[in-house]
Every structure is written in C-alpha cells, then in structure tokens.
Amino acid sequence: MSQRFVFVISDRTGITAEALGHSLLSQFPTVNFKTETLPFVDNELKAAKVVERINQINEEQGIKPLIFATLVDDDIREIIASCNGVFFDLFDTFVGPLESALGIDSSHSVGQSHGVTNLNEYVARISAVNYSMATDDGVEVDHYQAADMIAIGVSRSGKTPTCLYLSLHYGVMAANYPLTEDDLKLGQLPPALTDHKDKLFGLTIEPFRLQQIRQERYNRESYASAKQCQWEVAQAEALFRKHKLPFINTTQMSIEEIGTTIMHKAGLKRKI
C-alpha cells in the first residue's frame, strides 16, 4: 500500500501536536502513515521551506499530505496553511471559541506551554529525578521518609521507568524496591518497607510477558524460565493482597499509562 505523508509542524517542540496527531491517526489503522515532525518553525523563512517540502511531496505522490499544526503566530500559520496539503489546525481551531467563552483576546504568544516557568518548579523536578535515581532498585531505603510513593514488584515489572516518568513528568518523589526471590519465599514484606505501607504501590505483570522481557536481555534459565516467572508473579500478587496494597497489572500498559494510573489511584498530587 502506498504511504500517506503526515507533517507535524510546530513553532516550539511539537510534542503536543505529535501526541494529538498520533492519537488521531491511530483511529485509521489500515492507512500506512509516514510521519515527519518539524519543530521550531518559528520564522517566515522556515515556514516557506516547510511549504516547499510539502508541495514537493504532494507533487511526487499525487496526493495531499496531512498537516497537523500548532502555530501561534498568525503570519507563520498563514504561510503553512497555503501549502498543497490538508491542513488541520490543532491549536488555533480552539483559540477563537476560547476567546468567546472567556470574553477576552488571547495573547498570541509563543512557547508558554513547555517553557521553564519558575525556579522552584525546576528545582522540584530535578530533585524528584535525583531522588528517583538515588533510590532506584531498593537503594537508599533510609530515605523513604521523603518518598511520595514506593513502587514494588518483581524484577522487570516496570518499576524503574515508571518512577522516572513520575518524577520527570509530575515532580513526584518516587522510589522503587524489587521483590527478590528471598523476599517472595518468606511471603512477607521486606523490613525496609514495613514502616511505609501507605506509600507502597504494587506492579504486576502477566508471567508470559515477564518471561519475554527477561529473555530479551538476560537469558538465564533460572531467571527467565516460565516456571520462575509464574511463581514470582503469584507470590508478589499474594503479598499485595495479603497487605491490601493497591496494585496494577502493567502487561498491556505503556509507561505513560502506568504513571497516570498510579497518580490517579494513589491520589498523588503533581508538583509541577
């Protein structure tokens, strides 16, 4: 099947346009999209070059590329909108209606969204990232007093990326502690965790998926066998239930989904 070109165009990072564009395109799973993101299109010269590129693709393919844009500047937007593509204005579409709803004009200023706002937020974010790194994988358990949450689960259940996502995205102090074979054999919470039960959040995963992940990188029989994965997961889940800990099954979830779900279920407050 021939490809349908998609251009994501932004005057800043393009992160938002990319996410919404991806979300929209995922509603058309039978089309073979080829997406190109063009961030920082913030002057008329760059905009003209983008139009040239789009028009070239249109000529080569004989079909109009799709354009997803978040552009604040009217002049730049007009240049892009003049291209031979199908233009979807993900941002400006809503600015007019918002002005009506609020009864005031918009500021038409670029780059408020992902810019640094203040030092305190920046420092909170960095502190959270440093905390998550320092307390990764059961290290520095003496610092659990400062934790907002402590993720627990078997090895390769997704604890580390989840905690980093929580700290980077929300400024949450997220530690993680691995449930080892020894912990699971005892069937008890490790001593380092017993004083922090209200902060614990369990991650579990289908044993089959766990085995796939473990085999992908660490093909040790004792670690990546079906039997071992099944046993570890069953023991971990029994422990979560015994202590009435909240837990989620991460098998079908992306890191973003795991992170957002934990924020939601644990009632954590974002700090940035």
Added chain:
Amino acid sequence: MSQRFVFVISDRTGITAEALGHSLLSQFPTVNFKTETLPFVDNELKAAKVVERINQINEEQGIKPLIFATLVDDDIREIIASCNGVFFDLFDTFVGPLESALGIDSSHSVGQSHGVTNLNEYVARISAVNYSMATDDGVEVDHYQAADMIAIGVSRSGKTPTCLYLSLHYGVMAANYPLTEDDLKLGQLPPALTDHKDKLFGLTIEPFRLQQIRQERYNRESYASAKQCQWEVAQAEALFRKHKLPFINTTQMSIEEIGTTIMHKAGLKRKI
C-alpha cells in the same frame, strides 16, 4: 480574582488533552485557571458522575467551567457534552474532517495512542532508560560505543534529566559526562570523550541561573559562588567552541524543549 474551573477529561490517560489544554490556556495569562484532570472516564457511569461534578461547580460559581475532552466513544462524549460547561472537543473535532480527507471511516477505538504496541519497542525503551541510568554522571565510559549521544556540561546544567527524557520519550541511548573543575582547568576534552566527539552535545546555562540552582540545594561557597559559576560556564563554552561541538543554552528551556532541540540539532532518530 475569582477562579475559572477547567476540566480535562479523557477515556485514557488525559496526557494529550492536558498538554493541549495547558497550551491553549497559556494564551490567556490574565485568567486564574484551576485545572482538574479526570483520566480513565471510560464508561457511562463515570461520565455521569463527571457531569454531576461539573454542574455542581457551575452552580457554585455561577459561571460555566471549561471542558477539554479527548473521548473516542460517542455515547460517553454525548453524556459529557450535555453538562453545563463550555465543551471543547480536542479529538472529535478533527475526526470527521480526517475521515473526509482519507476517504474512510475511523475505527472509533479507545486507547491506541499511549498503549503498549509491541515488545520490541517496549524493550528498546527500557534498554535506553537502563543505559541512561547506568551511564549517568560519567559512569561506565567504556560503554560509550553504544551511545547515540553524550551530553556534556558543568554540574547542574541539566544533563541528567535531559538524558532520562531522551531515553524515556524517544528510546535514545543518552549518556552524560560532567565537566569537572579539573577538566575545565586543563581546557581539554577529558580522555574518555576524545574518541566520541561526533556524539557529544554541550549544555550550557547562564551563570546566574546556575548559581540559583546550586544554592537551592548545595550551598557550599566554593561550588555555588557567582565567581565559580561564571568561571565554569566560560570554560565549558570555550571548550565547546574549540572543538566545534554543538551546544545549547538551557536557561530558559524546559526539559522537554532541551530534549526536542537536541533530537533536532543532532539529527537523532527516535526509536519508539
């Protein structure tokens, strides 16, 4: 000034709706918005409860809350749209025009966007995160062969969160190496870096900002003094110029902007 309530509503994580909503609201800096995100509104019962909450706020405040929604299911969307709020449909607004442009119907399926797609991508992402953690702060320089990029800069210039963002968000193998006082005194690239010059990317920062960040957490005179910060930054920038390394000034940038800019300027390919 009284607050204007904003509800961000999604059947999945709400990350995209939150980002676009934030971006739109930042165009109205004089309004005091109070935003509440309601993720995982994925059945009619939950939708009805959300409507109840919105209507209650409307009654208490005497002014309609703003609703930013990304909802795929028509029934759920209709319930939410029936509330006493100003409804902005960030998703469905574009689905009809996209169907026209593509000449096919959308699948109307929920949660394609941030879901796990395949094992390879998941593993690539986790490997990149593990790599960034293992090579943080100049550790494991023997593994630079595997790096896609190596961030260098003075202490507290933003290297660690940038590398974690690159690995989490793009699956890029991002290492970082701190330029220490000793390195800067010699005015030469540290030996660990000389074989990997094409992967180096410099981060710099205004000395005043650097001082603020250092003082915030580590108030040691020798480290956080204006003089020391000025000297370190000047030396680091001289080193970047001497070796013609690409570098950016991160002072006014968020982690998202730094990450996206590096992807763009270094021509890195996303792996997820």
